[in-house]
Amino acid sequence: MIFSGVTRSTELSISNRGLAYGDGVFETMRVHGGELPLWPRHLARLREGARRLGIGLPDPAFIEARIAEMIDGADAGVLKLLLTRGDGGRGYAPPVDAQPAWTVALHPLPPMANAGLRLHVCDMRLAIQPALAGIKHCNRLEQVLARGEVERAGCDEGLMRDSEGRVVSATAANLLAHRNGRWLTPPVVRCGVAGVLRGWLLAQGLVEEAELTPGEVEDADALALCNAVRGILPVSLLGARNWAAHPALTELQARLAMAYPMFSNPAVGA
Template sequence: MGRDRLDTVSIANRGLNYGDGVFETMRVHRGALPLWPQHLARLREGAGRLGIAVPDVDFIEARIADMVSAVDAGVLKLLLTRGEGGRGYAPPADAVPTWMLSLQPLPEVLAGLRVHPCETRLSMQAALAGIKHCNRLEQVLGRAEAVRAGCDEGLMQDLAGNPVCATSANLLVLRDGRWRTPAVETCGVAGVLRAWLLAQDLVEVAAVPPEGLADADALALCNAVRGILPMRALGAREWSPHQATDELQARLAMAYPMFQHAGSKP
């Protein structure tokens, strides 16, 4: 398998066997990826932490353009694994990275999310925190809980019981007129849309204790595919639509018109 090829997955692929890889899930808008620079930066960060070489970026961008140039709206996933290796956890020194692209339609739109408080907790591992590595079993279990509860998403906590994020989105908490988001230094994913909100000083990083959600003025989720999604309910607690959420969505849509509509179902 060469670094400049689009490959299918071998049974010996370490991404399949051990989750040894990273991925990015990106919004396609009018034949382009508006947030590609941010996704590429996170891809490089994650691959660097795992010691996986990123294939030639010019080649990847050319293949992306081939795939999305005629697509008005969709979701593009880029998966990068360490490649093939023998049995055992030790990374082969000569492994050649494998990367793949897949294109899916956009999720359907929802006006507000019903979120299930998950029993499954996020393990705390600073070496993996923030990056989108391929071991997502905690999120798989959390989303399965949400589906069984008849909800749209699942809210996940760390081992100490502090709210961190949803299974596939970052958490935004409005209190006293200011949006806050939990830190992701020990667990959770550093979302590219979360990073944009922080850079624009629209959100700040702050600890959110377990009791800090029920009395919040509003809750929302955000990710780079669906934008900002107002949370209608968390368990039995419900919230009415809030003007601050509308304003935050409007600020995002001014910068990225692809998010001008209300949120989408996960």
């Protein structure tokens, strides 16, 4: 196993399949008070991603021990865990004897948000692929190109649609739209990432899954983004539409902060 932290880096082999083909999965987790409050949900998604790709997962107890060493004494931060199939020869066929490789790295927490996010509608689309939908696999070129659009547009985040025009998510967060007194989030069964915070909101009955058209998003009473690092962030601008603070969003953020105090002050970046 490969292990890396903020104090040193690990050079991946040129034959590592994560580097060569994006053959792996990763988790990006919020550190709070020397712990990972959402770890069980991250572990569940990590297991599902490894299962779908057919990559062996180390004993969770071993992973947890290494994580504990990494975040010991860290009051706040972002921990990234990367799991790849390991080394393999040239060609797409996954080697049957590959030894999985994984790394963990601790990063500073992004700055806190001072205002609502400006959202750009991305031209880049997400390809429909149900076999990879939901998991956080390492093939993220769609998000890389979409994020470039966002930067050029001078915005904070990007609204992403699939190749058939359905609204899916932001580049690094799930979408929440408040319509007719309910919080709605698009399904991620065709593409997109099933965020762990999104999963918690669904499990608590605070959010429902529903297909959303671009017009329905723009017509929402309130719009927000959520992920496991940033919490729930308000969207203030999308195209020509502006949103002011909405009591439903304040209430949703308060419900989250009651369960996870680390989200009392949402962070800006992923």
